[in-house]
Amino acid sequence: MVAPTEAELVQRILEGDEFAYRTVLSDQLAPVTRYVFRMTGNLTEAEDITQEVFLRLWTQADRFDPNKARLTTWLHNIAHNLCIDLFRKQSRFVPDEDIDEPASETSDPINTLMADVSGEDVKRALQQLPESQRSALVLCYYQGISNRDAAGVLEVTIPALESLLARGRRKLRRLLTESDQATGRIDEH
Amino acid sequence: MNTDEFRRLIESYGTKPANWPEHVSAEAMQFLQTSEAARQIVTIHEPLDKALDRHEVNLDLTRLDQRILAQLPAQQTHLIDQVLAWILPKPNHPSSFWRPALVACLPLVFGIAIGSNLAIGTDTTSEYVDDELLLMALQTETDIITESLP
Structure with missing residues:
Protein backbone atom coordinates (compact mmCIF):
# COMPACT_ATOMS: atom_id res chain seq x y z
CA MET A 1 0.00 0.00 0.00
CA VAL A 2 1.35 3.43 -0.98
CA ALA A 3 1.79 5.83 1.94
CA PRO A 4 -0.21 9.04 1.52
CA THR A 5 1.75 12.13 0.54
CA GLU A 6 2.03 15.13 2.88
CA ALA A 7 -0.49 17.00 0.72
CA GLU A 8 -2.98 14.12 0.98
CA LEU A 9 -2.51 13.86 4.74
CA VAL A 10 -3.09 17.58 5.20
CA GLN A 11 -6.16 17.44 2.93
CA ARG A 12 -7.56 14.66 5.11
CA ILE A 13 -6.79 16.68 8.25
CA LEU A 14 -8.74 19.56 6.69
CA GLU A 15 -11.70 17.18 6.30
CA GLY A 16 -11.46 16.35 10.01
CA ASP A 17 -9.73 12.97 9.63
CA GLU A 18 -8.25 12.29 13.07
CA PHE A 19 -6.31 9.26 11.84
CA ALA A 20 -4.38 11.43 9.37
CA TYR A 21 -3.74 13.94 12.16
CA ARG A 22 -2.40 11.21 14.45
CA THR A 23 -0.07 10.04 11.64
CA VAL A 24 1.46 13.51 11.29
CA LEU A 25 1.56 13.95 15.07
CA SER A 26 3.50 10.70 15.61
CA ASP A 27 6.01 11.67 12.88
CA GLN A 28 6.52 15.30 13.79
CA LEU A 29 5.93 15.59 17.55
CA ALA A 30 9.45 14.54 18.59
CA PRO A 31 11.42 16.78 16.17
CA VAL A 32 9.23 19.83 16.79
CA THR A 33 9.39 19.40 20.59
CA ARG A 34 13.17 18.92 20.52
CA TYR A 35 13.56 22.03 18.35
CA VAL A 36 11.43 24.16 20.69
CA PHE A 37 13.17 22.76 23.77
CA ARG A 38 16.59 23.65 22.35
CA MET A 39 15.28 27.12 21.50
CA THR A 40 13.66 27.87 24.88
CA GLY A 41 15.72 25.65 27.19
CA ASN A 42 12.55 25.10 29.22
CA LEU A 43 10.40 21.95 29.09
CA THR A 44 7.09 23.57 30.13
CA GLU A 45 7.46 26.31 27.50
CA ALA A 46 8.51 23.72 24.94
CA GLU A 47 5.38 21.64 25.61
CA ASP A 48 3.07 24.67 25.48
CA ILE A 49 4.53 25.89 22.18
CA THR A 50 4.49 22.40 20.66
CA GLN A 51 0.85 22.01 21.65
CA GLU A 52 0.04 25.32 19.94
CA VAL A 53 1.93 24.22 16.80
CA PHE A 54 -0.16 21.05 16.51
CA LEU A 55 -3.35 22.90 17.35
CA ARG A 56 -2.62 25.14 14.35
CA LEU A 57 -2.05 22.07 12.20
CA TRP A 58 -5.62 21.03 13.05
CA THR A 59 -7.28 24.45 12.74
CA GLN A 60 -5.18 26.14 10.03
CA ALA A 61 -4.13 23.24 7.82
CA ASP A 62 -5.54 25.15 4.82
CA ARG A 63 -2.55 27.52 5.10
CA PHE A 64 -0.11 24.75 4.28
CA ASP A 65 1.03 24.88 0.64
CA PRO A 66 2.82 21.66 -0.40
CA ASN A 67 4.26 23.48 -3.43
CA LYS A 68 6.07 25.98 -1.22
CA ALA A 69 7.42 23.90 1.68
CA ARG A 70 7.60 20.47 3.22
CA LEU A 71 5.27 19.80 6.13
CA THR A 72 8.14 19.62 8.62
CA THR A 73 9.44 23.01 7.39
CA TRP A 74 5.98 24.52 7.79
CA LEU A 75 5.63 23.15 11.34
CA HIS A 76 9.14 24.28 12.31
CA ASN A 77 8.35 27.73 10.90
CA ILE A 78 5.24 27.97 13.12
CA ALA A 79 7.31 26.77 16.11
CA HIS A 80 10.05 29.30 15.35
CA ASN A 81 7.59 32.20 15.15
CA LEU A 82 5.92 31.13 18.39
CA CYS A 83 9.33 30.99 20.10
CA ILE A 84 10.15 34.51 18.89
CA ASP A 85 6.72 35.73 20.13
CA LEU A 86 7.44 34.20 23.53
CA PHE A 87 10.92 35.74 23.76
CA ARG A 88 9.52 39.16 22.82
CA LYS A 89 6.74 38.82 25.40
CA GLN A 90 9.27 37.93 28.08
CA SER A 91 11.77 40.57 26.83
CA ARG A 92 14.21 37.73 26.21
CA PHE A 93 14.61 38.51 22.52
CA VAL A 94 18.27 38.93 21.58
CA PRO A 95 18.48 40.45 18.09
CA ASP A 96 21.17 39.24 15.75
CA GLU A 97 24.14 41.62 15.88
CA ASP A 98 26.40 42.20 12.92
CA ILE A 99 29.53 42.18 15.07
CA ASP A 100 31.45 39.13 13.99
CA GLU A 101 33.40 36.89 16.30
CA PRO A 102 37.11 36.56 15.48
CA ALA A 103 37.81 33.33 13.68
CA SER A 104 40.03 30.97 15.61
CA GLU A 105 42.71 29.15 13.70
CA THR A 106 44.46 27.69 16.69
CA SER A 107 43.40 24.31 17.84
CA MET B 1 36.70 23.05 -4.32
CA ASN B 2 39.55 25.03 -2.76
CA THR B 3 40.67 25.53 0.83
CA ASP B 4 38.69 28.77 1.34
CA GLU B 5 35.46 27.20 0.10
CA PHE B 6 36.06 24.18 2.31
CA ARG B 7 36.73 26.42 5.33
CA ARG B 8 33.51 28.35 4.72
CA LEU B 9 31.61 25.07 4.49
CA ILE B 10 33.02 23.79 7.79
CA GLU B 11 32.54 27.13 9.55
CA SER B 12 28.86 27.07 8.63
CA TYR B 13 27.85 23.42 8.69
CA GLY B 14 30.44 21.81 10.94
CA THR B 15 32.60 18.78 10.32
CA LYS B 16 29.87 16.13 9.91
CA PRO B 17 29.40 15.30 6.22
CA ALA B 18 25.74 14.41 6.96
CA ASN B 19 25.10 18.09 7.72
CA TRP B 20 26.73 19.41 4.54
CA PRO B 21 24.50 20.60 1.69
CA GLU B 22 23.87 17.76 -0.76
CA HIS B 23 25.20 19.59 -3.82
CA VAL B 24 28.70 20.10 -2.33
CA SER B 25 28.94 17.02 -0.14
CA ALA B 26 30.69 14.68 -2.61
CA GLU B 27 33.11 17.36 -3.76
CA ALA B 28 33.98 18.34 -0.18
CA MET B 29 34.56 14.69 0.80
CA GLN B 30 36.94 14.28 -2.12
CA PHE B 31 38.77 17.48 -1.19
CA LEU B 32 39.07 16.32 2.43
CA GLN B 33 40.69 13.07 1.32
CA THR B 34 43.28 14.82 -0.82
CA SER B 35 44.07 18.03 1.09
CA GLU B 36 46.17 18.32 4.23
CA ALA B 37 44.86 21.89 4.77
CA ALA B 38 41.28 20.51 4.76
CA ARG B 39 42.18 17.95 7.41
CA GLN B 40 43.67 20.71 9.58
CA ILE B 41 40.46 22.73 9.27
CA VAL B 42 38.47 19.70 10.40
CA THR B 43 40.81 19.19 13.37
CA ILE B 44 40.22 22.79 14.46
CA HIS B 45 36.44 22.59 14.21
CA GLU B 46 35.74 19.01 15.30
CA PRO B 47 35.84 19.70 19.09
CA LEU B 48 32.89 22.09 18.81
CA ASP B 49 30.81 19.40 17.08
CA LYS B 50 31.78 16.89 19.76
CA ALA B 51 30.72 19.40 22.43
CA LEU B 52 27.40 20.04 20.63
CA ASP B 53 26.75 16.30 20.58
CA ARG B 54 26.85 16.22 24.37
CA HIS B 55 23.65 18.31 24.51
CA GLU B 56 21.17 15.48 24.18
CA VAL B 57 17.43 15.90 24.58
CA ASN B 58 15.52 12.89 25.85
CA LEU B 59 11.87 13.73 26.25
CA ASP B 60 8.93 11.55 27.25
CA LEU B 61 6.33 12.65 24.74
CA THR B 62 3.50 10.28 25.71
CA ARG B 63 1.85 12.80 28.03
CA LEU B 64 2.21 15.65 25.53
CA ASP B 65 0.80 13.49 22.74
CA GLN B 66 -2.29 12.71 24.85
CA ARG B 67 -2.62 16.35 25.92
CA ILE B 68 -2.64 17.50 22.31
CA LEU B 69 -5.22 14.93 21.24
CA ALA B 70 -7.45 15.64 24.27
CA GLN B 71 -7.60 19.38 23.55
CA LEU B 72 -8.33 19.05 19.87
CA PRO B 73 -11.36 21.23 19.01
CA ALA B 74 -14.00 20.08 16.55
CA GLN B 75 -13.23 21.08 12.98
CA GLN B 76 -15.11 24.23 12.01
CA THR B 77 -16.76 23.30 8.73
CA HIS B 78 -19.90 24.64 7.08
CA LEU B 79 -23.13 22.68 7.43
CA ILE B 80 -23.30 22.10 3.68
CA ASP B 81 -19.76 20.68 3.69
CA GLN B 82 -20.70 18.35 6.53
CA VAL B 83 -23.82 17.16 4.65
CA LEU B 84 -21.82 16.62 1.45
CA ALA B 85 -19.10 14.80 3.38
CA TRP B 86 -21.77 12.52 4.87
CA ILE B 87 -23.43 11.84 1.52
CA LEU B 88 -20.17 11.31 -0.35
CA PRO B 89 -17.68 9.68 2.01
CA LYS B 90 -14.15 8.81 0.92
CA PRO B 91 -13.98 5.89 -1.57
CA ASN B 92 -12.52 3.44 0.96
CA HIS B 93 -15.12 4.31 3.59
CA PRO B 94 -17.60 1.45 4.37
CA SER B 95 -20.54 3.81 3.80
CA SER B 96 -19.36 4.90 0.38
CA PHE B 97 -22.00 2.69 -1.36
CA TRP B 98 -25.18 2.84 0.64
CA ARG B 99 -25.19 6.55 1.48
CA PRO B 100 -25.33 7.84 -2.13
CA ALA B 101 -27.90 5.08 -2.94
CA LEU B 102 -30.03 6.14 0.03
CA VAL B 103 -29.89 9.78 -1.04
CA ALA B 104 -30.79 8.83 -4.63
CA CYS B 105 -33.89 6.93 -3.35
CA LEU B 106 -35.16 9.89 -1.33
CA PRO B 107 -37.07 11.59 -4.23
CA LEU B 108 -38.86 8.31 -4.97
CA VAL B 109 -39.85 7.86 -1.31
CA PHE B 110 -41.12 11.44 -1.15
CA GLY B 111 -43.08 10.93 -4.38
CA ILE B 112 -44.80 7.82 -3.06
CA ALA B 113 -45.65 9.54 0.22
CA ILE B 114 -47.07 12.63 -1.45
CA GLY B 115 -48.90 10.61 -4.06
CA SER B 116 -50.62 8.33 -1.57
CA ASN B 117 -51.74 11.20 0.66
CA LEU B 118 -52.96 13.75 -1.86
CA ALA B 119 -54.49 11.36 -4.45
CA ILE B 120 -53.75 13.82 -7.22
CA GLY B 121 -55.24 12.87 -10.62
CA THR B 122 -58.35 11.05 -9.38
CA ASP B 123 -61.30 12.49 -11.34
CA THR B 124 -64.20 13.02 -8.94
CA THR B 125 -66.22 15.53 -11.03
CA SER B 126 -67.93 12.84 -13.17
CA GLU B 127 -69.34 11.26 -9.98
CA TYR B 128 -70.95 14.59 -9.02
CA VAL B 129 -72.47 14.99 -12.52
CA ASP B 130 -73.93 11.50 -12.33
CA ASP B 131 -75.40 12.25 -8.92
CA GLU B 132 -76.92 15.46 -10.16
CA LEU B 133 -78.40 13.76 -13.22
CA LEU B 134 -79.88 11.08 -11.01
CA LEU B 135 -81.36 13.69 -8.69
CA MET B 136 -82.77 15.59 -11.66
CA ALA B 137 -84.21 12.40 -13.04
CA LEU B 138 -85.82 11.55 -9.70
CA GLN B 139 -87.16 15.10 -9.44
CA THR B 140 -88.72 14.85 -12.91
CA GLU B 141 -90.22 11.45 -12.07
CA THR B 142 -91.73 12.88 -8.87
CA ASP B 143 -93.23 15.84 -10.81
CA ILE B 144 -94.85 13.54 -13.39
CA ILE B 145 -96.33 11.37 -10.70
CA THR B 146 -97.59 14.41 -8.83
CA GLU B 147 -99.18 15.95 -11.93
CA SER B 148 -100.86 12.69 -12.91
CA LEU B 149 -102.63 12.37 -9.58
CA PRO B 150 -106.14 13.60 -9.51
Missing part, protein backbone atom coordinates in the same frame (compact mmCIF):
# COMPACT_ATOMS: atom_id res chain seq x y z
CA ASP A 108 45.31 22.79 20.72
CA PRO A 109 44.34 24.82 23.84
CA ILE A 110 40.75 25.28 22.69
CA ASN A 111 40.39 21.62 21.80
CA THR A 112 41.62 20.62 25.22
CA LEU A 113 39.07 22.94 26.82
CA MET A 114 36.25 21.67 24.62
CA ALA A 115 36.84 18.13 25.81
CA ASP A 116 35.55 19.12 29.26
CA VAL A 117 32.41 20.89 28.07
CA SER A 118 29.23 19.20 29.32
CA GLY A 119 25.78 19.03 27.70
CA GLU A 120 24.52 21.50 30.30
CA ASP A 121 27.31 23.96 29.33
CA VAL A 122 26.23 23.69 25.68
CA LYS A 123 22.58 24.24 26.63
CA ARG A 124 23.51 27.39 28.56
CA ALA A 125 25.74 28.69 25.77
CA LEU A 126 23.02 28.08 23.17
CA GLN A 127 20.63 30.21 25.23
CA GLN A 128 23.09 33.11 25.02
CA LEU A 129 23.13 33.15 21.22
CA PRO A 130 20.87 35.58 19.34
CA GLU A 131 17.63 33.76 18.37
CA SER A 132 18.31 33.65 14.64
CA GLN A 133 21.81 32.18 15.13
CA ARG A 134 20.52 29.67 17.67
CA SER A 135 17.66 28.66 15.43
CA ALA A 136 19.93 28.26 12.39
CA LEU A 137 22.32 26.11 14.39
CA VAL A 138 19.60 23.95 15.93
CA LEU A 139 17.85 23.43 12.61
CA CYS A 140 20.96 22.55 10.61
CA TYR A 141 22.98 20.73 13.24
CA TYR A 142 20.49 19.01 15.53
CA GLN A 143 17.33 18.73 13.45
CA GLY A 144 19.15 17.56 10.32
CA ILE A 145 17.07 19.93 8.19
CA SER A 146 18.54 20.85 4.81
CA ASN A 147 19.96 24.34 4.33
CA ARG A 148 17.15 25.21 1.91
CA ASP A 149 14.45 24.16 4.39
CA ALA A 150 16.22 25.87 7.31
CA ALA A 151 16.39 29.08 5.26
CA GLY A 152 12.66 28.62 4.62
CA VAL A 153 11.92 28.28 8.34
CA LEU A 154 13.89 31.44 9.15
CA GLU A 155 12.61 33.20 6.03
CA VAL A 156 16.12 34.18 4.91
CA THR A 157 18.30 33.39 1.89
CA ILE A 158 20.79 30.50 1.95
CA PRO A 159 23.85 32.85 2.09
CA ALA A 160 22.22 34.68 5.03
CA LEU A 161 21.62 31.34 6.74
CA GLU A 162 25.26 30.36 6.24
CA SER A 163 26.35 33.66 7.72
CA LEU A 164 24.11 33.06 10.77
CA LEU A 165 25.54 29.55 11.15
CA ALA A 166 29.15 30.69 10.94
CA ARG A 167 28.66 33.54 13.40
CA GLY A 168 26.66 31.32 15.73
CA ARG A 169 29.32 28.62 15.77
CA ARG A 170 32.09 31.16 16.40
CA LYS A 171 30.18 32.75 19.27
CA LEU A 172 29.32 29.37 20.73
CA ARG A 173 32.96 28.35 20.58
CA ARG A 174 33.95 31.51 22.44
CA LEU A 175 31.21 31.11 25.04
CA LEU A 176 32.15 27.51 25.71
CA THR A 177 35.85 28.22 26.09
CA GLU A 178 35.06 31.24 28.31
CA SER A 179 32.81 29.16 30.53
CA ASP A 180 35.52 26.56 30.81
CA GLN A 181 38.11 29.17 31.74
CA ALA A 182 35.69 30.70 34.24
CA THR A 183 35.21 27.37 35.99
CA GLY A 184 38.97 26.98 36.18
CA ARG A 185 39.20 23.86 34.05
CA ILE A 186 42.08 25.41 32.10
CA ASP A 187 44.23 25.10 35.20
CA GLU A 188 43.84 21.35 35.14
CA HIS A 189 45.47 21.16 31.71
